[in-house]
Amino acid sequence: MDAPKPTLPRLDESLLTHLPPFSRLERRQIRTVLDQASVRRYDAGAHIFEEGAPADRFYMLLDGYVRVVRITATGEQVTALHIPAGQLLGIAKAIGRETYPATAMTATEALALSWPTRLWDDFVATYDGFATETYKTVGQRVGEMNTRVVEMATQQVEQRVANALLRLVNQTGRKVEDGIEIDFPITRQDLSELTATTLHTVSRLLSAWEKLGLVESRRKRIKVRDPHALVVLAQP
Amino acid sequence: MDAPKPTLPRLDESLLTHLPPFSRLERRQIRTVLDQASVRRYDAGAHIFEEGAPADRFYMLLDGYVRVVRITATGEQVTALHIPAGQLLGIAKAIGRETYPATAMTATEALALSWPTRLWDDFVATYDGFATETYKTVGQRVGEMNTRVVEMATQQVEQRVANALLRLVNQTGRKVEDGIEIDFPITRQDLSELTATTLHTVSRLLSAWEKLGLVESRRKRIKVRDPHALVVLAQP
DNA sequence: CGGGCGTTTGAAAACTGTCAATGCTAGTGG
DNA sequence: CCACTAGCATTGACAGTTTTCAAACGCCCG
Structure with missing residues (x-):
């Protein structure tokens, strides 16, 4: 300012x-x-x-x-x-x-x-x-x-969130033990604002993915353990 | 090509x-x-x-x-x-x-x-x-x-379609008797591809608006009779 | 005049959002 | 060092818009 x-x-x-x-x-x-x-x-x-x-x-x-x-x-x-x-x-x-x-x-x-x-x-x-x-x-x-417009227009929430996560990981990922972590603090709310959904839905998705071992997350931190599986989810 | x-x-x-x-x-x-x-x-x-x-x-x-x-x-x-x-x-x-x-x-x-x-x-x-x-x-x-991303992220289908119509009318509208007509042939399908919805939903919306006297449409042609009312609809 | 293409409409299903309440974590201040 | 608290996250139940599926209609152009 x-x-x-x-x-x-x-x-x-x-x-x-x-x-x-x-x-x-x-x-x-x-x-x-x-x-x-x-x-x-x-x-x-x-x-x-x-x-x-x-x-x-x-x-x-x-x-x-x-x-x-x-x-x-x-x-x-x-x-x-x-x-x-x-x-x-x-x-x-x-x-x-x-x-x-x-x-x-x-x-x-x-x-x-x-x-x-x-x-x-x-x-x-x-x-x-x-x-x-x-x-x-x-x-x-x-x-x-452009890509985001197309995604928002054609994909379901789960795919959008998966895609957004993958993009974040590609662009700003930091390799850590057993996975890649997004290099900055990011909340469910932030992810929802990026994917045109609600923090609740994002929370549910991340919980589900965590149960499957695809991701691991703590407060404000998300680590992707199995990018390939996410890529599969991201497809329609 | x-x-x-x-x-x-x-x-x-x-x-x-x-x-x-x-x-x-x-x-x-x-x-x-x-x-x-x-x-x-x-x-x-x-x-x-x-x-x-x-x-x-x-x-x-x-x-x-x-x-x-x-x-x-x-x-x-x-x-x-x-x-x-x-x-x-x-x-x-x-x-x-x-x-x-x-x-x-x-x-x-x-x-x-x-x-x-x-x-x-x-x-x-x-x-x-x-x-x-x-x-x-x-x-x-x-x-x-950018505007479209924001709209798609925050608005309901009805508002998006109303906004898209208004934009088309502003940018490519031709003044005709009792209204403004979009200057090129446009189908429900086209409108749905512009607003990230289905042709069915667009058709229902246009039918409803036509009943209210806001628009008039024939095959591939859309005329807006009451832009102001549409602006109101376009608001959340 | 025929048929294709665009359009309309109903009914049911499905995602996803909304509402509500609780749990948890990390950082703050005493 | 520990208790506190504000912000973040989780989860269940429910509602509602919107899509999906299906079928039929009708306008226009060739």
């Missing part, structure tokens, strides 16, 4: 060198980019920007996970997607918008760089590969949204 | 002068753009391009309506959006994709220009306003998809 403030120590260039939108830049260019950036740490659950607000800044998530949600007139939340560290967000400018199309809130403690949106056109024009890579990101997100 | 072929008579420049992506171009530039274009007429129901195919060309729809659909593994169709004359389509390149993300089929007889995708970067670089306007188009479509 309030404007991010620059930190005193200079940011290290290695922060960006391996991230796609900046990977083709020279050291000197990265220096310039970093000198224009603000860093900020966010608590878990903090709002980075709000749907409908002027798109003042765009962000690069350095650490943590962000949930992109829309909130309906009646107060219900619908989660559009999750963004892992290393991706841009708040890039309204890339799709010709002056305001943010959704609210971004952190799913974990997070760290992000940001730049004033007025620098966007500079970045696109000046930095080789920046535009290409950001449009790829847009493309992936559009693709993912 | 075979390649569009150029027509013999030269295309008139006035075709493009008032269309957003080209409206800032000079006459001479439009001439160049047109000389590189192919025109083609499509029958109603024809496929312009297919999901997953290499994005060889991008298109400007000059007349008619196009339906963008995705087809699931089990053969069900889900309609993503409708595109009216005057808009670009097949602009995979704008979102960093090499293949079309969905199938485009005509809802009516249609007329479209097209260019080889290799010209895309030229267009973006050379023509003032082209990039900006196309990204606005992308933004609008993303916004619309």
